[in-house]
Amino acid sequence: MKIGLDIMGGDFAPKATVLGAIEAAKILPEGQQLVLIGDKDVALSILQENNFSAENFEFVHTTEVIGMGEHPAKAVIKKPGSSISVGFQLLKDGGIDAFSSAGNTGAMLVGSVLSVKTIEGVIRPAMSTNVPKLTGGFGILVDVGANADCKPEYLPQFGVLGSLFAESVYGMVSPRVSLLNIGEEEEKGNALCQAVYPLMKENKNFNFVGNIEGRDLFSDHADVYVTDGFTGNVALKMAESFYVISLKKQIKDEFFARFNYEQYGGSPILGINAPVVVGHGISSPEAIKNMVLLSRDMAQSGLVEKIKNAFQ
């Protein structure tokens, strides 16, 4: 298996990404090869500084970089030689089996859809994040920003994607799928939720347990929380800010510690024809390592095939 990593993506790239790649390489068993995509000379010099043999990696040298602030669609098309564009080309051609980057999220979404493409039957790919539960473990919030505006038929599909991800990658058994809403009862919510609820109730592809509210996101009411990408993104960033506040306040608590995005590696793009993970812009080496491992786990679990089967 070949695991592609964009070493140019993220606020602290290429230093943080190469250091993360070293940590990942130490863990990856034989037969799982990390492919570093980006400026090879810079990578070699960081590896040398850290006394880590370049023989642990394959390299695909690239000369362009898509910046964090660039327009995603334009950048992907204008910069075919960028680490993100080259990574997706490799993924499409089978040169790598998984791809991850802590770079421009929009470019990662556009690159996914243009290269490996959306799985047939999936209307819109979605991104998820892990939200810790007070009782231990975590739930999967989907979508967290790929689709700011959603039609009702998208959300049951997010339920399928989230459920299969939770099951395949994290081994959750028959994950409880819920709809994030502003009341518990079936008829509650905005027009979107009112239209989505009956669709989710009749969907046979997951274990629907009804509505949850904002206050239930950290409890154990469900394992997958389905929402539109606008609400999901606001919720994700609020949760992130609580983690930052807990650090500032020097609160030592295992629950708050489990908010740390670093341990989850990043947000998978679900519903496309290959395993892709997008890391947080501020990714540390630890986060990069876990991003690589998550993309590996997605490839190893056969998640993409399972999603394809569900949408056949």
Next chain:
Amino acid sequence: MKIGLDIMGGDFAPKATVLGAIEAAKILPEGQQLVLIGDKDVALSILQENNFSAENFEFVHTTEVIGMGEHPAKAVIKKPGSSISVGFQLLKDGGIDAFSSAGNTGAMLVGSVLSVKTIEGVIRPAMSTNVPKLTGGFGILVDVGANADCKPEYLPQFGVLGSLFAESVYGMVSPRVSLLNIGEEEEKGNALCQAVYPLMKENKNFNFVGNIEGRDLFSDHADVYVTDGFTGNVALKMAESFYVISLKKQIKDEFFARFNYEQYGGSPILGINAPVVVGHGISSPEAIKNMVLLSRDMAQSGLVEKIKNAFQ
């Protein structure tokens, strides 16, 4: 001034409400009279138990109660003798100058619109909540649930309502009004936010400072955070759950303490022709006291007149 309180509303009514009324009465200066609306006999017995003279209050005896789970519109119409319906009748007729209840939120909204009515020019009344800032003080999040679905033209009005509330009741000078969005740049967001941004930018009735994200809700980027009632309600309940978690974890910190809804009293209904506050269902006597004082502050500040002037 006569300040009306529904003593039958809330999970712990009438005990918590009458105890809260006692605390409020101890603080209210001469000329500010609390009017207790509900079962007078029960109120008198609680007052007697607590050795507090009934002479501190006026009473309006009612015999019906609207339950927390009842359908708001149906309940208000079917139960004209309920404490909420009688309260709004008094408010409409000038028998009281402000009204508050920790009862059925939907019934409070319906009652407001049917009795004192929406201020001319206001499309939809909105509800707000106070969100603490890490740097001290708090911001105003509006709407937190009165309007699950919003048209673009509602949100600039929420900005006017929130700004005048912050200014009149809390003395904030030229409050910075922001739009809760999923990116900082003007063009970011869902279709609603993209349509709302230019409307807020051109609105001369408040000091617009642009978009904020979920992570900025607890920072000092703005003083008023405008959003649709769905997103606002999810955010409110997430914030509430963090307060509950901080209690469970026995985190002693002044910032987390400022999440305590009790100190803010409740959510005002903004944009109607009288001061109305809705308390949290689980309101304690402390919360009830502050709810009463908030409704008094709204009356005293002339907030309703100021809103009327803004929409003339």
